[in-house]
Amino acid sequence: MSGYFLPIGLVVAFLIAWFLPEPGSALQQMGIIPWMVVTIFLVNGYQTVLSQMPLSGKLWTTAIVAILINLLISPFLGLAAASLLAxxxxxxxxxxxTATVPSTLSSGIVLTQLAGGDGIKALFLTILLNLVGIFTIPFILPAVLDNVGTLDLSPWPLLKQLLLIVLLPFVIGMLVRRMLQFSPRHWLIRYLPSSCVITTVWISISASSETLREISLLLIVNITIAALLLHGALIALCLASRRLYHPDRAEWLALLFTASQKTLPVAIGILAALNQPIGVALVACILFHFMQLLVDSLLAARLVRSAAEPDTA
Structure with a gap:
């Protein structure tokens, strides 16, 4: 059931926001969205035990490859996909x-484990990408968005925002774990981040409901195709990297399902910081999230079936 909680919740959030936008719009005016992101990373920090991180072997090479694909190359692939679909x-x-933010906080780890990969290494890569992303996003995002020509985005306020809503809560969460005996595997802890994502989407869609009603079916199709192109390109880069430095299968699967995925709450947090209508932009973020879950779930199932085959890479 836990694997369906987020996608089902997102659909329910969309329906409620579509037919009854007033409560969500009121919460948006109160500035609730950044606090949802803070809660997510507070819980993520609470669940993290740095002593479990396997900091040896080729993992540092894998980490560098993940940073290159997920944080440095991906934004320009996003620009290319958006330009190609006009x-x-x-x-x-x-x-x-979406292309600029780091990896998902949970689904990449879950899919790594489902495909027979190393979940601990996927956790390490997820944490690393989200922490490094704090410092890459504020400088890469304005440079890439400059090609769109609609925003004048300064990196320093964005860096401050990410430090406050990502890094600080993450560190506090790790410190709080030293003082509390509450199990990080408790159902409340496990479902709280997904609940915050669902709430964030509900609030954001509610506040942009009038804009969303004007979106054409053709635009939705084009955004979906662009999202599939972006995610497919990231997967292709992960596949190519395996040929270059030959990690073991379990570690490569951790790379595949973390470096190719993107986190929705950070993307929404950045959109909220732009202080402008985000309806259509939010649709692009959500569609990418759904597409990556669909594609990677099918990919994980395919990899499980092929796990017994000889590794000829």
Missing amino acids: LPSAAAIGLII
């Missing part, structure tokens, strides 16, 4: 922001 500026902004 997306309007609002949709392009959403796709590019």
